[in-house]
Amino acid sequence: MTKSFSDFRYMTFDVVGTLIDFEGGLVDTLAAIAREAGVAFDGEQALNLYRSARYMPDVQHFPDDLVRVYGVIAPKLGLPAGESHGRRLRDAVKDWRPFPDSAAALARLAKRYKLIAMTNAQRWAFEHFARALGNPFYAGFTVDDTGTEKPDPRFFEQVFAFVETDGGSRDQILHVAQSQYHDIGISRRLGLTNCWIQRRHAQPGYGGTIEPENFTEPDFHFTSMAGLADAVESSLAA
Known part of the structure; x- marks a missing residue:
C-alpha cells in the first residue's frame, strides 16, 4: 500500500x-551548430542518436562524454566534424x-x-x-x-x-x-x-x-x- x-x-x-x-539544452546547442553550418536539423533524431551513442561500450562519465558523443552523432546529423564542436556541446552544460x-x-x-x-x-x-x-x-x-x-x-x-x-x-x-x-x-x-x-x-x-x-x-x-x-x-x- x-x-x-x-x-x-x-x-x-x-x-x-x-x-x-537536458534534452532542451542538448538540442539547443546542436541546433545552433546546425544553423551556423547551414544544415537542416531534427531535434528528435538528434536525441535518438544521442541515446545510442551514450550507451556504447567506450562511454565515459557525463558530461565530459559529450565530446566523444558529438564525434559519433555529428556525421549522421550532417553537422561539421571537429573536437571543438564537441567541447562546445560539453561546455554548454553549465548553462542548461x-x-x-x-x-x-x-x-x-x-x-x-x-x-x-x-x-x-x-x-x-x-x-x-x-x-x-x-x-x-x-x-x-x-x-x-x-x-x-x-x-x-x-x-x-x-x-x-x-x-x-x-x-x-x-x-x-x-x-x-x-x-x-x-x-x-x-x-x-x-x-x-x-x-x-x-x-x-x-x-x-x-x-x-x-x-x-x-x-x-x-x-x-x-x-x-x-x-x-x-x-x-x-x-x-x-
Whole structure:
C-alpha cells in the first residue's frame, strides 16, 4: 500500500532530465551548430542518436562524454566534424536551465523534507545545476562521489548509508525521477517508494533516455514537479 507524504523525511532526486532540461539544452546547442553550418536539423533524431551513442561500450562519465558523443552523432546529423564542436556541446552544460517549475517546487518541498540529489553527472556539472536550482539540497551525490552510475544499486546503497548516518532509513525516502530505466525500476527493486515525473508526457518515446526493458508502475505519478509540490501541500494540509 502506497505511503502518504507525511511518512517521508527525505526526498531523493534525479537531476538531469527531472529537474534540469537536458534534452532542451542538448538540442539547443546542436541546433545552433546546425544553423551556423547551414544544415537542416531534427531535434528528435538528434536525441535518438544521442541515446545510442551514450550507451556504447567506450562511454565515459557525463558530461565530459559529450565530446566523444558529438564525434559519433555529428556525421549522421550532417553537422561539421571537429573536437571543438564537441567541447562546445560539453561546455554548454553549465548553462542548461531547470524546467520552469523545478526551483520553485524544490523550495516548497524543502520546507518539509531533506532533499538529496542523485545524479549520474560529474560534480563540476552538478554544482552549476544546483546553483541554477537555488541550492536546495541537503546533500548531493554524483558519479564522482559514488564511482558508479544509476541504475547500479551501489549508487543507491551509498545514499542509504548516508541517510542512516543522518538518523534516517530508506523507508523514509521518496525517490523522485523521470527515468524509468535509471531510477524508477531500480528504486522499486530496492524497496523504495518512488515518484515518476513524466516530463515527456506530451511527446512520444523516451527521447534522450534509454528505454527500460520493462515499464514500472510508480507509486506516485505527476507530469511536473509543480504537480508533486501541490499534492504534498494538499495532503499535509488535509
